[in-house]
Amino acid sequence: MFSLVLIVLFVSPALCQSGCTSELTFGKTCSQNKSTTKWYFDSKLSFCYPYQFLGCDEGTNSFESSDLCLESCKPADQFSCGGNTDADGVCFSPGDHGCKKGTDCVMGGTVGFCCNKKIQDEWNKEHSPKCSKGNVVQFKQWFGMTPLIGRNCNHKFCPTGSTCVQGKWTAHCC
Secondary structure (H helix, E strand, O other): OHHHHHHHHHHHHHHHHHHHOOOOOOOEEOOOOOOEEEEEEEOOOOEEEEEEEOEEOOOOOOEOOHHHHHHHHOOOOOOOEHHHEOOOOEEOOOOOOOOOOOEEEEEOOOOEEEEEHHHHHHHHHHOOOOOOOOOOOEEEEOOEEEEOEEOOHHHOOOOOOOOEEEOOOOEEEO
């Protein structure tokens, strides 16, 4: 019994991680199931994004919710600069003067990173989107309502009646 518990403890995380690094599969249209919004882990940006699952032949990198995707694929202590770009140093508080010129201190869980200011500003703008007409579509997460941000408009994650707006790294719905 003890060895079975050890196998489950050590094999299960490995199985989750392999699914997280798999390519996104949209599935196939079928008569048994309707298409629905699911979530996948994008290893390039190291974050979970929505996509339209077509109904059948689901891939291993597919989750029912953003929260489940993040719990399965992104370590809680993992942090990166905007666009998953490399940090240029470590800092300990916003406005830390230890960061080089052209970088800002962006706080992670316990320590901050010196991130390229231009890239970080662009990233923050994409993650606080605005619409020229109408409102940004929001969805509910465990901490409250937040903008529905996807990786690419081709993933058809926006609800019917909304319009997808593509950015440099991500897309949002208006």
